[in-house]
Amino acid sequence: MAHAKKRTGSDNMEFRSDEGGRMPINLSLSYSHGFGAFTPFFDALMQGRILGSRCPVCDEVRFPPRMRCPTHHIETNMTELTGYGRLLSWTTGPIRLPQAKDTTPLTFGLVQLDGAINSTLVRIDADETQLITGALLRLQRLKENSGLPHPIQALIFQPV
Numbered sequence: 001m002a003h004a005k006k007r008t009g010s011d012n013m014e015f016r017s018d019e020g021g022r023m024p025i026n027l028s029l030s031y032s033h034g035f036g037a038f039t040p041f042f043d044a045l046m047q048g049r050i051l052g053s054r055c056p057v058c059d060e061v062r063f064p065p066r067m068r069c070p071t072h073h074i075e076t077n078m079t080e081l082t083g084y085g086r087l088l089s090w091t092t093g094p095i096r097l098p099q100a101k102d103t104t105p106l107t108f109g110l111v112q113l114d115g116a117i118n119s120t121l122v123r124i125d126a127d128e129t130q131l132i133t134g135a136l137l138r139l140q141r142l143k144e145n146s147g148l149p150h151p152i153q154a155l156i157f158q159p160v
């Protein structure tokens with residue numbers, strides 16, 4: 001009586017480990033990322049508007065928004081900023097943004113947003129040789145179908 005060869009999982013293995021016992025494995029995860037209380041902030045950003053947080057006690061405005069005032073530990077309210085800011089300093093270097101395939105030279109700058117008490121790091125879309133300290137910047141309008149992997153990547157400023 002003939003027996004069919006018993007198949008094992010290793011019969012169909014396309015990968016082989018190297019001499020060190022390592023095997024390249026690519027993982028891809030797909031999940032739904034909820035923005036929670038920051039949903040208005042990201043929605044506004046995708047519409048070209050900047051929302052910060054305002055403390056109802058001290059009236060201080062911060063960007064990005066904080067859910068609670070760091071001084072009074074009380075819930076803040078969202079408040080719209082002008083979308084303008086002043087460039088404090090900047091740097092340019094090769095960056096691979098999250099979910100991007102390629103590394104490209106990008107400029108990031110420390111910006112004092114109009115109406116906020118703090119400065120924040122944002123991406124700057126400009127020829128860095130044309131930038132000067134104190135330059136007036138404005139939030140850049142998104143192009144149609146920009147296909148950003150995350151709305152925070154819409155936080156790009158350009159010189160006015």
Ligand SMILES: [Zn+2]
Pocket residue numbers: 055056057058059060069070071072073
């Ligand atoms: Zn406060």
